[in-house]
Amino acid sequence: HILISIPPKMAVSSAVGFIKGKSAIYIARNFLGKRRNFVGESFWARGFYVSTVGLDEASVREYIKHQEKEDQRIDQLQLF
Template structure:
């Protein structure tokens, strides 16, 4: 991916992010899996975050994203997990009472993509998605 630019900044801030549903429940399948993917894409567009690669597995989500430098990773993840929870519960109200109003677990894993190639991260995410698909 080429460097992006803001009015006075050239940037390439790519991250590999992994986050899980509360209690790592294997709930991300069927219609919910499709909705989660659509919701994440929509919310990323709102914040102008580019999704390079992504996979919604049965018990976790992988994202390779380019986040503009004016947005911190923690702010973006708070926004993504908070808004997506509301949107998921709007579409699937039966899930709301299960985990005390929280759909996602509190933490997440993030690493800056720098010393490895984009292709290596995309291959890893694809392999995780294939593995998850085989388990389904």
């Protein structure tokens, strides 16, 4: 989950493509030991989900803030 603000003139797909592209290169370089040649490889899924946030931005921020803890709790319940 990520909450970002983009200018109205920027396409959402451009912003998401930039974030996914740069983060995939960063992860490949720093965690997979690759320096070049990322052609033909994919790290992120092809699609994405986008929603707008208005008056309930604070609740969305709170949800994102606690999401990792909730995922860990659910994973613990599924062990048994």
